[in-house]
Amino acid sequence: MKIVILTLSDRGYRGEREDKSGPTIAEFMKKMGAEIIAQDILPDDAPVISDKLVYYADELQADLVLTTGGTGFSPRDFTPEATKKIIDREVPGFAEAMRQESLKITPHAMLSRATSGIRGRTLIINLPGSPKACRECLETIKPALPHGLEVLRGQVDSCATE
Numbered sequence: 001m002k003i004v005i006l007t008l009s010d011r012g013y014r015g016e017r018e019d020k021s022g023p024t025i026a027e028f029m030k031k032m033g034a035e036i037i038a039q040d041i042l043p044d045d046a047p048v049i050s051d052k053l054v055y056y057a058d059e060l061q062a063d064l065v066l067t068t069g070g071t072g073f074s075p076r077d078f079t080p081e082a083t084k085k086i087i088d089r090e091v092p093g094f095a096e097a098m099r100q101e102s103l104k105i106t107p108h109a110m111l112s113r114a115t116s117g118i119r120g121r122t123l124i125i126n127l128p129g130s131p132k133a134c135r136e137c138l139e140t141i142k143p144a145l146p147h148g149l150e151v152l153r154g155q156v157d158s159c160a161t162e
Contacts, residue, residue: 003029004038004062008070008079013043021068024131028138044070049082057122063149069129071114079126080115087117094125098137121152
C-alpha cells in the first residue's frame with residue numbers, strides 16, 4: 001500500500017511547531033506494511049491543500065492519503081472542504097466510525113468535521129491533529145482499510161466478506 005501523509009498546520013509549516021502527528025501516522029502505517037511515498041506539511045489554505053491532494057492522487061497515484069489537522073472549528077480549518085472539493089465520491093463510513101469511537105473517549109469528538117472520500121483510485125481520509133487522536137482513529141479504521149483499498153484497486157470484486 002503506497003501512502004502519503006499530509007500535515008495541515010500554519011505553525012508547523014512555518015517551523016514554529018514540531019509536527020508530531022505526521023510521524024505518529026507514519027509509524028502506525030509502517031507497522032501495517034505501508035510504503036510512505038511522500039510526507040509533507042502545508043499551511044491551512046484550502047486551494048493549496050486541494051491542489052496537493054490532486055497531485056497525490058493523480059500524479060503520485062497513492063493508494064491512500066492520510067491528512068492530519070484542520071478538521072475542527074478554527075477559522076483556518078479547511079481540510080474537509082479542500083478534500084470534498086476534489087473527491088469523486090464520499091466514503092462517510094471512515095469518518096463516522098472515527099467519530100463514534102472517539103466519542104467514547106471525549107465529547108469533543110463531536111466537534112470533528114473530518115471527511116473521507118475517493119479520487120480515482122486513491123482513498124483520502126482526514127484525521128485529527130493530535131498524535132493521540134490519530135492513533136485512536138487509525139486503530140478504529142485499521143480493520144476495514146486493507147480490504148477497502150483492495151476493492152478500490154480492483155484486486156477483489158466487491159466489499160462482500162466471506
